[in-house]
Each structure stands twice: as C-alpha cells, then as structure tokens.
Amino acid sequence: MGIVSPGFTGRRRGGSDLPPGQYLTRDFPVLSAGPTPHVLPEHWEFSITTETGEVHKWDWAAFQALPSEEITRDIHCVTRWSKLETDWKGVSLDTLLADVETGADFAMAHSYGGYTTNLPLEDLLDGQAWVAYEFDGEPLGAEHGGPARLLVPHLYFWKSAKWVRGLVLSDTDDLGFWESAGYHEYGDPWKEQRYAGD
Amino acid sequence: MERTALRRRLTWQTGTVTQVREETSTARTIVLDLPDWPGHLAGQHLDVRLTAPDGYRASRSYSIASAWTGEGVELTVEQVPDGEVSPYLVEVLKVGDPLEVRGPVGGWFVWRPEDTGPVQLIGGGSGVVPLMAMLRTHAHAASTTPVRLLYSVRRPASVIYRPDLKDLAASDDVDVTFVYTREAPPGEPRVGRIDAELLAAKAFGPADDPTTYVCGPTPFVEAVADLLVAAGHDPSKVRTERFGPTGGPR
Numbered sequence: 001m002g003i004v005s006p007g008f009t010g011r012r013r014g015g016s017d018l019p020p021g022q023y024l025t026r027d028f029p030v031l032s033a034g035p036t037p038h039v040l041p042e043h044w045e046f047s048i049t050t051e052t053g054e055v056h057k058w059d060w061a062a063f064q065a066l067p068s069e070e071i072t073r074d075i076h077c078v079t080r081w082s083k084l085e086t087d088w089k090g091v092s093l094d095t096l097l098a099d100v101e102t103g104a105d106f107a108m109a110h111s112y113g114g115y116t117t118n119l120p121l122e123d124l125l126d127g128q129a130w131v132a133y134e135f136d137g138e139p140l141g142a143e144h145g146g147p148a149r150l151l152v153p154h155l156y157f158w159k160s161a162k163w164v165r166g167l168v169l170s171d172t173d174d175l176g177f178w179e180s181a182g183y184h185e186y187g188d189p190w191k192e193q194r195y196a197g198d
Numbered sequence: 199m200e201r202t203a204l205r206r207r208l209t210w211q212t213g214t215v216t217q218v219r220e221e222t223s224t225a226r227t228i229v230l231d232l233p234d235w236p237g238h239l240a241g242q243h244l245d246v247r248l249t250a251p252d253g254y255r256a257s258r259s260y261s262i263a264s265a266w267t268g269e270g271v272e273l274t275v276e277q278v279p280d281g282e283v284s285p286y287l288v289e290v291l292k293v294g295d296p297l298e299v300r301g302p303v304g305g306w307f308v309w310r311p312e313d314t315g316p317v318q319l320i321g322g323g324s325g326v327v328p329l330m331a332m333l334r335t336h337a338h339a340a341s342t343t344p345v346r347l348l349y350s351v352r353r354p355a356s357v358i359y360r361p362d363l364k365d366l367a368a369s370d371d372v373d374v375t376f377v378y379t380r381e382a383p384p385g386e387p388r389v390g391r392i393d394a395e396l397l398a399a400k401a402f403g404p405a406d407d408p409t410t411y412v413c414g415p416t417p418f419v420e421a422v423a424d425l426l427v428a429a430g431h432d433p434s435k436v437r438t439e440r441f442g443p444t445g446g447p448r
Contacts, residue, residue, distance in 0.1 A: 034437060197207025
C-alpha cells in the first residue's frame, strides 16, 4: 500500500460488487470527445468489413428486422463511475456475425463522427456484445450514442462505441482513438486496465 | 509529445503540497512539487489517489491547471457536493502533506504551442481549468497564435483565476470575455447563457478556421457544441471535455 493521506477517512462510495477503483452512480454521465453527431435512423447504416474486403451491410429497416435481445448488465466507465443493472435492447453481435466468414482476430469499431475503438473479435462473440438501440425502454438518445451504439459491458465503456456505423475486421490489433491517446489497448475493468501499460 | 510518449506506462508517484490558493469559496488551487513528473501538455489531466489509514482508497481525475515550466504542477479542484475526494482536496489537504498522483493522461483535449491556427476556448464553471493551462502554456511559450476565451460563470464571485486572466488578457494575442448566467457585475448588463448571437460577436467564426476547446458540465458542453456545429464549424475541429451529471433524462 502507498502513503496514507493525512486526515482522509473516505466515504466508501464503492461496493464489493464493483471493479476496483470504481464508484456507484445512479446518473448516466456523458463522455465524448467532440460534438454529439445527430444521425437519423433513416440515414443510419451498419456494416461489417472482413479482412478480405467483403462487406456486409444493414440499413435501419434490415437491422430492426433482425432478432433482438433484452440485456441487463452493469457498466463501468474508465473515469470511475459504474452503473448497475442497466437495461438495453439490441442485436447480438453473434447474430450480425453469423454469416460473416472471417479468420480475423481483431475488430475496429468505427463511429459517425470519426471515433474508433479496437477489440479482440472473441470479445464480441458468445453473448458478450450487442449493437444496442434502446436504453431503459426508450430509443437511445443521441448524447448516449443513438440511434445505435456498441454495447460491450465486460470492458470499460469507451469500448462501447457510440454512434457505431461498422466494424472492420483485421489480423492485426491496431489502436483506436483513446487507445492511441494513452488508454489501455484492452480495458478490463476487473484488472483496472485504464491506461497503457496497466 | 508523440504518440509513443502518450502511451508511456504511468506509475503512481508521491508529491508534496507546497502551496494552496483559495480561488473561490468552493474552488482551490493546489501546487505540488513532483520530483519525478515527466512534464505534460496543456489540457491533460492526472489521477489523484487518497488512502485511508485502513487501506481504503479512492481516486479521481483532475485537469492540470498549470503550464509545464520544468517544475511543479498545479491542480484547481472544485468541491463537488456529496463528493468523496474533492472535499478532502479543498478543505483538508494542507501545505506539507503528501499526495499520490499518476499522469499525465489524455492526448486529445490538448493544445501545443506548435499549433498555430486560431484557438477558441469556451469554458463553463470549473471547465476553465484545462483552458487556463492552455492560456498559461501560450504565455509561457510567448506564442502569438490568437486565442479567445469565453468563460461562462453564474456570478462574479464564481470566477476562478480572475487576476491571472486579467494579466493574460493584457496581451495583444489573448481576448477574454466573461459570460454571466445569473448575476453580472455593475456595468455589465448582459445576463444569460452563451447563445448564437454571443458566439457570432465574441468567438472566432467558421471562416477563421479555429480549433475550439469546450469544457464544462455536460449540458453546457452539449449546448455550446451544438451551437458551434449549427454555426458551420467543422465538428472535427471542436474538441470537448464533459463532466458531471447529464442533467437530462438519465
């Protein structure tokens, strides 16, 4: 243990069910690097591009026609807030990747507005990730990534790219936006992988 | 600082408080002596870690308020009602105390003296802190890049850094405008939020092609960034840093 802070007793805002260093919030803070893109559902499109350049594409209507799931998960932001049992509706990446032939190990998520974040492909499979379009029974608000965002709740929330427009699959693990700016390339909250080298 | 430097492994280090300055009734500047500090860019932040005698720990991120001049790092902390770390930093921490920090962090909301295009800074409340680091870096580097600051505060007593801002605004290259949302000083008739008209009158326009840095509470940043985009600013040249609750529906 490091130094003791003279006079600090702590308010114990954490909890045993939270990853280390996190505190509980009931609010839903907004963190984005630029202005909020306002993307109309009728202009929204989602694509998956494989390492060979093959493109799979869904517009809003095709996306809505896919089987959806209701998801309840805890979410953890690298800025240290956690929110428990958040309710979402979305399409599983298992569904979206079902007919995609790939041997790639990595995916780069791309968003409207230019944001990117990198993930191992296996973290997007087996019921771990969704493209979500409802929060708490309502269409997802633009400031939270609407009309649709990635939802990868087992990683820090910057991996759950807002305003997601597609995945590009790759054999190499390239760095996304925050990963290039000093944040961890993977981001496991339970291992406190906040910054590069953690 | 290149990308590799931004990805340097960060370790906790212990600094010593050498000075504290009360900025307002709720905000305080803490000056830290950090012998192992690698330096920072204007706009970066650091993590502060507090440890109780029983080993309980709490950490939060704070913007760095000072330019890197080779020694010392300043933080300005606004006390958050019901906060866990900020009340300690604002009310308990004293000169001579140790403080653990880790950083600097962040490579997006930063300004470098080599950046020569016009710079528009727009801060709400304690959102002025990383913008102050940019103004101080601008002064320290003797940069002649034109900089404008719009600083939105509730009332005159809420202004952080008033004497420093007055000094900086004496430079030909720096323009400072205060925007009072609740109560203005005598002789300053306008009370109200930043709107399109004020931006058109006081901020760089899209034709000036500025890089704009907006920092403040989430509703403030959302409103200002939307106004900038509506006015024709390229969204990729509007950098934002939001803090606090949404103020919106969840």
